[in-house]
Amino acid sequence: MSLKIHLNRCKGCGICVAFCPKQVLAVSEVEKVEIVDESKCIKCGQCELRCPDYAIFVEK
Amino acid sequence: MSMEELIDQYFRPGRLPHIWCPGCGHGVVTGCIVKAVDKLALSKDEVAVVSGIGCSSRASGYLDFNTVHSAHGRALPVATGIKLADPKLTVIVVTGDGDATAIGGNHLIHAARRNIDMTVVLYNNSIYGMTGGQYSPMTPVHAKATTAPYGTIERDFNVAELVKAAGATFVARSTSFHAQMTTDLIAKGIAHKGFSLIEVVSACPTSYGRQNKMGGPADMMKWQRDHGVPMVAYEKLSAEDKLIKFPIGLLYEVTDAQEYTEAYEALIAAAKGGK
Numbered sequence: 001m002s003l004k005i006h007l008n009r010c011k012g013c014g015i016c017v018a019f020c021p022k023q024v025l026a027v028s029e030v031e032k033v034e035i036v037d038e039s040k041c042i043k044c045g046q047c048e049l050r051c052p053d054y055a056i057f058v059e060k
Numbered sequence: 061m062s063m064e065e066l067i068d069q070y071f072r073p074g075r076l077p078h079i080w081c082p083g084c085g086h087g088v089v090t091g092c093i094v095k096a097v098d099k100l101a102l103s104k105d106e107v108a109v110v111s112g113i114g115c116s117s118r119a120s121g122y123l124d125f126n127t128v129h130s131a132h133g134r135a136l137p138v139a140t141g142i143k144l145a146d147p148k149l150t151v152i153v154v155t156g157d158g159d160a161t162a163i164g165g166n167h168l169i170h171a172a173r174r175n176i177d178m179t180v181v182l183y184n185n186s187i188y189g190m191t192g193g194q195y196s197p198m199t200p201v202h203a204k205a206t207t208a209p210y211g212t213i214e215r216d217f218n219v220a221e222l223v224k225a226a227g228a229t230f231v232a233r234s235t236s237f238h239a240q241m242t243t244d245l246i247a248k249g250i251a252h253k254g255f256s257l258i259e260v261v262s263a264c265p266t267s268y269g270r271q272n273k274m275g276g277p278a279d280m281m282k283w284q285r286d287h288g289v290p291m292v293a294y295e296k297l298s299a300e301d302k303l304i305k306f307p308i309g310l311l312y313e314v315t316d317a318q319e320y321t322e323a324y325e326a327l328i329a330a331a332k333g334g335k
Contacts (some may be wrong), residue, residue, distance in 0.1 A: 004064065009076050011084035013265075018278030048063055049239050050281065052087030053077060057064040 001058050002043055007032050009055035016047035016056055025056075061098060061166035063091065066173035068105070070094040072124045079118055081189075083136060083277020085236030085262030085284075089183050091118045092239055092260075093152065095124075096246035107150045112141040115190045115264075116156035125152075133164025136171040139178050150250055151178040157198035158188045161217050165197070172226035172255050179249040180257040185264035193267035204271045208267060223257045224312050230256035231312040235284035236263060236274040238308060247311065254319050261288065261306070 003024070012031030022040040025047065033044055033056060047056045061069070067076075079084045096108045097107060107125040111117035111133035117208070122129040124148070124252040132140040135153045142243035143151045156166050160182050163268030187205060188194040196211045198219060202211040220293070234242040235278050242260055263269065263280035285307045289297065294307035 006076075011077065011082035013277040015083060015278045015281060019281075038185075050088065050237075052080065052084055052236070052277075054063070054067045054087065054091065055077075057062065060062070 002041055003038060003047075004057045004059055005033060005035070005054065006055045009053045011053055015046050015052065019046045019050050020044065030039075039040060063095075065271070066094050067091070069083050069098070069120050070124055070192055071113070072095065075122050076205070078122055078237075080115060081264075081266040083263065083265040083280070084115070084189075085185065085260075085264075086116055086119065086183055088236040088239055089181065089242060089262055090122065090154075092242040093119070093154070095243040096250060097150075099243065100250055101248045102150055102250075106148070107152065108139070109144050109152045109153040109154060110135045112156070112159040114156040114159045114188070115185065116154055116257065116262075116327045117159060119154045119183075122245065128316060133159055133162070133167060136167040136178075136180070136209065137160070137163060140171060140176055141177055141180055143321055144324065146324070147177070152250065153178055153180040155182055156196075157179060157182065157184045158196035160195045161219055161222070168223065169226040172223040172257070174176045174227040174320040175229055175254045175334055177226075177316050178255060179246065179252075181246060181249075181257075182257060182259045183257050184219070185262045185268060187264050187268040189264045189267040193271060195226075199268075199274045203268075205268075206271070219257070219310050223255075227317075228312075229254035229314040229317045230310075232310045233259045233261070233288075233308050235261040235288045235308065238282035238288060240265055241308065245333055252313070252315075254314075255316055276324060277287050296320070 017025045024041045026036045028034040037060045094109045109127045110123045111120040111134040120129045139153045158167040194207040197217045242280045265277045288308040
């Protein structure tokens with residue numbers, strides 16, 4: 001597991017989804033971030049850097 | 061320290077999720093403050109965070125430093141009192157475009173004029189978000205607001221030029237997209253001895269973006285990416301481009317100006333006749 005998500009903090013704004021260069025993430029029906037395909041993650045950290053809610057972190 | 065550890069260390073426990081709307085840039089900016097404090101290896105007790113009123117000013121409630129959530133526009137006078145009482149403290153003022161330039165506009169120019177050693181982080185979301193989207197002195201001219209349904213006819217403040225003219229000795233601008241630059245500039249502003257102001261262009265998708273058809277939160281962040289241009293590159297832009305884009309980075313710095321609390325200490329020493 002390299003992505004850690006705090007669902008209680010996520011507001012489903014979609015910023016992480018838009019800035020992820022590898023389409024790893026999506027916003028679910030309940031307006032929370034979800035992982036679509038973690039195997040594509042290159043740990044670039046864009047999601048963590050841009051998330052305004054401290055809801056997603058890349059574990060090194 | 062990882063970002064997650066920084067949040068655990070510098071945020072008050074049990075306060076997240078924060079109050080800011082989905083996609084609001086303020087969370088990013090507050091994260092940058094924490095990263096800057098960590099970068100300078102300051103202890104929580106050495107730092108005082110003072111805020112006024114507004115969306116941005118809620119940050120003081122989340123941050124686990126010495127904090128004051130003061131009255132509207134009055135963060136700077138409260139911060140001035142704190143700094144004079146204990147000049148060793150690192151004082152950070154968290155304010156918004158309306159709080160700093162309208163309600164607290166007079167305090168802003170006079171704190172800058174005195175060159176008192178503190179760092180103002182001005183979260184500029186171009187609107188009064190909390191109260192429902194009224195235009196502020198920093199809402200771009202012609203932009204729509206609930207109080208300007210046909211677009212505001214008032215020309216907006218360039219706060220960087222304003223505080224520079226008033227006497228600030230460190231002036232910078234960044235955006236919530238340029239997060240690493242924001243962290244860097246806040247750290248430099250804190251390290252700078254004198255009045256520092258870092259304007260951070262943030263996004264208000266709820267009250268500003270919607271009225272001005274700027275798209276969703278990610279679109280507003282991309283707008284910042286495409287419109288904030290480093291100073292050197294900005295100067296080379298055509299006159300047309302200069303009107304729609306804005307310079308970011310360190311805009312102005314003076315290091316040899318008299319700092320206010322030092323001048324005050326010197327005055328006390330002189331009045332005591334060296335005793």
